[in-house]
Structure formats: C-alpha cells, structure tokens
Amino acid sequence: MDPKMDPPRIGFIGAGNMAFGIAKGILSGNVHPVNVKVSAPSLRNLGRFQELNITTTHSNTEVVCSSDVVVIAVKPHVVPLVLNEISQHVTHRHVIVSVAAGVTLATLEELLPLGSVVIRLMPNLPCVVLEGALLFARGTCATQDHGAMLRSLLHHCGLVEEGPEAWIDIHTGLSGSxxxxxxxxxxxxxxxxxxxxxxxxxxxxxxxxxxxxxxxxxxxxxxxxxxxxxxxxxxxxxxxxxxxxxxxxxxxxxxxxxxxxxxxxxxxxxxxxxxxxxxx
Missing domain, CATH: 1.10.3730.10 (ProC C-terminal domain-like)
Incomplete structure (x- = not known):
C-alpha cells in the first residue's frame, strides 16, 4: 500500500482485548467503521465489534484480501498457523502489524512472502479508553513513511512511540503487563x-x-x-x-x-x- 493513503482499510485477525482497544482508538480518529473488518473463529468476542458497526467474519483470508493494514492479534503460539494460512494472500500493498507478545520481526518475516512490510507493535489495555501506551518497531521492508502512517492511525489510542525491537519485550513487561x-x-x-x-x-x-x-x-x-x-x-x-x-x-x-x-x-x-x- 501507499503509506500515505488516507484512510487505509484496517483488518484484525483476532478479536480479543488488544484488537478491541486498538479498534476503538482508530475509530476515534479518521477511520470509519466501514473501513474496518475483524475475523475470529467463534462469535464469542465478535459481538462487541458489531456494536461498533464493524464488519465481522470467520474468514482470515477475507480480512487480508479486503484490507491494507492487517493487525495480527492472536495468541503468540497461534501466529505461525495464521501466517501460514494467509501468506499466499499477502502482497506488497499490505502492512502486517503484529501485536503478539514475544513474536519477533525475524519470525514474522520468515513466515510471510519475501519483501513483506512488517511492523511489530505492543499496545496495552488502556487503549480501550484512549489512554494506552504503544511501542512499535519496523521490519526490514517497513519505511519511515509506514511508521508515520501507523503513528497517525494509532495516535488516538494514547502514547505511540517507535524504538528498536529489543525494547518491545521490555515494553511488554513494563506497560502491557x-x-x-x-x-x-x-x-x-x-x-x-x-x-x-x-x-x-x-x-x-x-x-x-x-x-x-x-x-x-x-x-x-x-x-x-x-x-x-x-x-x-x-x-x-x-x-x-x-x-x-x-x-x-x-x-x-x-x-x-x-x-x-x-x-x-x-x-x-x-x-x-x-x-x-x-x-x-
């Protein structure tokens, strides 16, 4: 995607608290619910997204194919399974943002097509009330423009900072936990x-x-x-x-x-x- 595109289409794979918090934050900005889609295997967590007028689905590939920015918001041990499922649908127009604790940029890039734009993001629960603390690190193919796009997208969620990947796990312990x-x-x-x-x-x-x-x-x-x-x-x-x-x-x-x-x-x-x- 063009990182200066306004507004991008946002997809969430996973419907847990982190996805919900980020979704609420971005909807407080310039993103309309029609440009957001969320997938999860069951209906258990999708209802609250539907209350925000966000389209929901059980298909991860549907989310990828209809989104520019795809947020991987599943448990860390599920990430390889999800990326294996969606990999063939990921193109150079996509920005893949992972919020899975501990999953490194190297692992993400290895499981996705060569040249994929990957960003690792660690938010925390207060994103739900727009008082989160978020730290991100860019992968090999993610440019400063991609970072700026992510900042713009998330700034209503709370404090958004960029740093080296080595800080992400520390941020997890400091702010996530x-x-x-x-x-x-x-x-x-x-x-x-x-x-x-x-x-x-x-x-x-x-x-x-x-x-x-x-x-x-x-x-x-x-x-x-x-x-x-x-x-x-x-x-x-x-x-x-x-x-x-x-x-x-x-x-x-x-x-x-x-x-x-x-x-x-x-x-x-x-x-x-x-x-x-x-x-x-």
Missing part, C-alpha cells in the same frame, strides 16, 4: 483502607481516583517520580511512615522483579513461536 501490576497495587491500597474501617465501595472508588490523579500529575509534569514523591512527604508526617512500610515490604524490588519476569516471559514466548514457525 504493568497495567495488571497497577491494578494489584490499587486493590491493595483499597484493602488497606477497608482494614482501617472504610467501606469497601468507597475505598475502591478513592483508590481508583488516587491512581488516576497520580498518573495524570506524573504525565503532565516534567518531574521525575522521585521528585513528585518527595513533594508529598513532610518531616515526620503520614506519607513518610507509609513509604517506610512499603520499603520494608520490598515494594520497589518486587515491582522491578515483576517487570523483569514479564519481559523474560515475552522473550520465552518469542523463542517458542520461532521454533513453531521453523517446523512449518
């Missing part, structure tokens, strides 16, 4: 308030707003998190006592370890997918 880490922390905050006597519904509402407000302040200021944290603390006050308890519980090390573990798992999934691809 990190969303769940934040939810766990918010839950723990609320349960702490419940322990101290606050009603559960109120505690969870306040915890949600606390995380939202802290995130917005961090995003909008140019300050390092440590500086913002220090601004909340007063000598001998409540916050420094609470922070001391968190340090005693190993929160910082546990969070760093969680990102590391999730990153390593993403890399492991990539190795498994590559091995599966080599067997094709």
């Amino acid at each position: 990190g969303v769940a880490f934040v939810y766990l922390f918010a839950e723990a905050l609320a349960e702490g308030a419940v322990k101290m006597g606050m009603p559960s519904a109120l505690a969870h509402s306040v915890a949600s707003q606390t995380v939202l407000g802290a995130g917005r302040l961090l995003h909008d200021s140019d300050k390092h998190p440590a500086q913002l944290r220090s601004e909340v603390c007063t000598p001998g006050g409540t916050t420094i006592y609470g922070l001391h308890a968190l340090e005693q519980g190993g929160l910082r090390a546990a969070a760093m370890g969680a990102v590391e573990s999730a990153t390593e798992r993403a890399r492991e999934l990539g190795r498994v997918s590559a091995a599966a691809g080599n067997r094709k």
Whole structure:
C-alpha cells in the first residue's frame, strides 16, 4: 500500500482485548467503521465489534484480501498457523502489524512472502479508553513513511512511540503487563483502607481516583517520580511512615522483579513461536 493513503482499510485477525482497544482508538480518529473488518473463529468476542458497526467474519483470508493494514492479534503460539494460512494472500500493498507478545520481526518475516512490510507493535489495555501506551518497531521492508502512517492511525489510542525491537519485550513487561501490576497495587491500597474501617465501595472508588490523579500529575509534569514523591512527604508526617512500610515490604524490588519476569516471559514466548514457525 501507499503509506500515505488516507484512510487505509484496517483488518484484525483476532478479536480479543488488544484488537478491541486498538479498534476503538482508530475509530476515534479518521477511520470509519466501514473501513474496518475483524475475523475470529467463534462469535464469542465478535459481538462487541458489531456494536461498533464493524464488519465481522470467520474468514482470515477475507480480512487480508479486503484490507491494507492487517493487525495480527492472536495468541503468540497461534501466529505461525495464521501466517501460514494467509501468506499466499499477502502482497506488497499490505502492512502486517503484529501485536503478539514475544513474536519477533525475524519470525514474522520468515513466515510471510519475501519483501513483506512488517511492523511489530505492543499496545496495552488502556487503549480501550484512549489512554494506552504503544511501542512499535519496523521490519526490514517497513519505511519511515509506514511508521508515520501507523503513528497517525494509532495516535488516538494514547502514547505511540517507535524504538528498536529489543525494547518491545521490555515494553511488554513494563506497560502491557504493568497495567495488571497497577491494578494489584490499587486493590491493595483499597484493602488497606477497608482494614482501617472504610467501606469497601468507597475505598475502591478513592483508590481508583488516587491512581488516576497520580498518573495524570506524573504525565503532565516534567518531574521525575522521585521528585513528585518527595513533594508529598513532610518531616515526620503520614506519607513518610507509609513509604517506610512499603520499603520494608520490598515494594520497589518486587515491582522491578515483576517487570523483569514479564519481559523474560515475552522473550520465552518469542523463542517458542520461532521454533513453531521453523517446523512449518
């Protein structure tokens, strides 16, 4: 395709949360539902796309043949099967965008026709509310214009950045999985308030707003998190006592370890997918 084409036709193979989040984001831009199509083997997840007036199908090849940009949004171990199915229908006009955790550009390019334009993208769930964090890396045949096209397509989804492929698995651990880490922390905050006597519904509402407000302040200021944290603390006050308890519980090390573990798992999934691809 001409990467400057406006608007491109978008196809999704896979109808999970990531596909839905990206679809909602791009529909907030200049893409009309008539230019989007989604495939999945069952009806289970297709209903919510139909509510967005997006055409759905059970045929992956139908999606490829009627799209310019094809988003591969299936589980990593399914990617080789899907690419094997659609490969003969992929042409030089297509841009193949994979959001499968761990599946490398090399694996994708090996399973597609020579010269295919491939981009590896890692979004996260807050794309659904247009507050996602997305990082992409371009394959061998993907140009800067293709990257610019993808940025334009996704910018309503949230923060969109480009980087080397080595960062994608790290981004998976930091932001893809990190969303769940934040939810766990918010839950723990609320349960702490419940322990101290606050009603559960109120505690969870306040915890949600606390995380939202802290995130917005961090995003909008140019300050390092440590500086913002220090601004909340007063000598001998409540916050420094609470922070001391968190340090005693190993929160910082546990969070760093969680990102590391999730990153390593993403890399492991990539190795498994590559091995599966080599067997094709």
